[in-house]
Amino acid sequence: MKITVTKRHIETACQRNSHHCMIADAIADSVDGAKFILVDIQSIRWTDKQVKERYVYLTPPSAQEAIIAFDRGKKCRPFVFTLNSPKIKNTKRGKKDNRKSHHGKQYPGEHRRLARVAYKDREYGIRRFKPYIFNSVQHVKN
Numbered sequence: 001m002k003i004t005v006t007k008r009h010i011e012t013a014c015q016r017n018s019h020h021c022m023i024a025d026a027i028a029d030s031v032d033g034a035k036f037i038l039v040d041i042q043s044i045r046w047t048d049k050q051v052k053e054r055y056v057y058l059t060p061p062s063a064q065e066a067i068i069a070f071d072r073g074k075k076c077r078p079f080v081f082t083l084n085s086p087k088i089k090n091t092k093r094g095k096k097d098n099r100k101s102h103h104g105k106q107y108p109g110e111h112r113r114l115a116r117v118a119y120k121d122r123e124y125g126i127r128r129f130k131p132y133i134f135n136s137v138q139h140v141k142n
Contacts, residue, residue, distance in 0.1 A: 009023075018039055056087040060081045066079060
């Protein structure tokens with residue numbers, strides 16, 4: 001699946017925001033039914049509520065570089081990237097399992113917690129992008 005990030009997506013996007021970055025906006029325009037879009041340097045994911053599936057893609061290297069540059073305030077040019085081989089999760093909820101062990105307690109892990117979005121802001125640290133980090137830090141000699 002090819003995703004095109006246009007100049008309009010770049011201009012209207014927010015820095016360090018997983019929900020409203022240039023790539024998330026491009027996906028919202030390109031993919032019909034994409035909701036709850038989250039983008040970071042590790043993965044790109046969204047839910048299709050009609051099909052009741054969550055799609056998870058690994059973020060391609062070109063998109064990773066664009067995310068880091070954009071979040072650091074650098075100018076970005078429009079670009080195209082490809083998303084390949086998603087991991088698809090079914091979001092249909094099954095029946096609640098109320099089985100009890102022989103001691104009358106519930107088995108561990110039977111309570112399903114709803115997924116929570118804990119962070120809206122992107123924070124990351126990855127070794128591949130070390131040159132970007134060290135170019136922005138000045139070393140002081142004593």
